[in-house]
Amino acid sequence: MKPKSTLEEHSSLITDVRFSPSMPRLATSSFDKTVRVWDVNNPGYSFWTFLGHSTTVMSLDFHPNRDDLICSGDGDGEIRYWSINNGSCAGVFKGGAVQLRFQPRLGKYLAAAAANVVSILDVETQTLQHSLQACLTI
Incomplete structure (x- = not known):
């Protein structure tokens, strides 16, 4: 199948992609240190x-x-919260996030994973609520 259009604005590899659950929006992240939102x-x-x-x-x-x-x-x-309405950074949290996901449906919490630690953040207060560490045995 031939693509109808290409996402040419990232200058490096795309690392993640997500659809908005409520709008016809798509977001991409990249090695180029940017997040882009697409219609x-x-x-x-x-x-x-x-x-x-x-x-x-x-x-x-x-x-x-x-x-x-x-x-x-x-x-x-570093975790950054962004406002899609005005394009600004709505908050920054240092705490590890190679992978992160909002709590489905409610969105009160954000889980952020890095190495063998999962941090659970309160989205409203942007504070750490729990830190879970895996026990690694070799």
């Missing part, structure tokens, strides 16, 4: 480019019921 119905260009990470953005997720909120995590363990 699925008109994907020829991104309508938001979020800048601020100092290293590769590894993971991202849309909030399940707040249309304006997306988060991203980078290789240095």
Whole structure:
């Protein structure tokens, strides 16, 4: 199948991709340290480019019921909360996030995983609620 359009705005490899649960939006993260939000119905260009990470953005997720909120995590363990409404950074949390996901349906919590630790963050207060560490045996 021949593609109808290409996502040409990232300057490096794409590391993650997520659909918005409530709008025709798609978000991508990249080795180029950016997060981009695309209109699925008109994907020829991104309508938001979020800048601020100092290293590769590894993971991202849309909030399940707040249309304006997306988060991203980078290789240095920084999590950024972004407002889709105005394109600004709504908060920063240091705490590890090679992978991150919002709690489905409710979105009260964000789980962020790095190495053998899973951090559970309260989205509203942007504070660490729990830290779970895996016991590694060799």
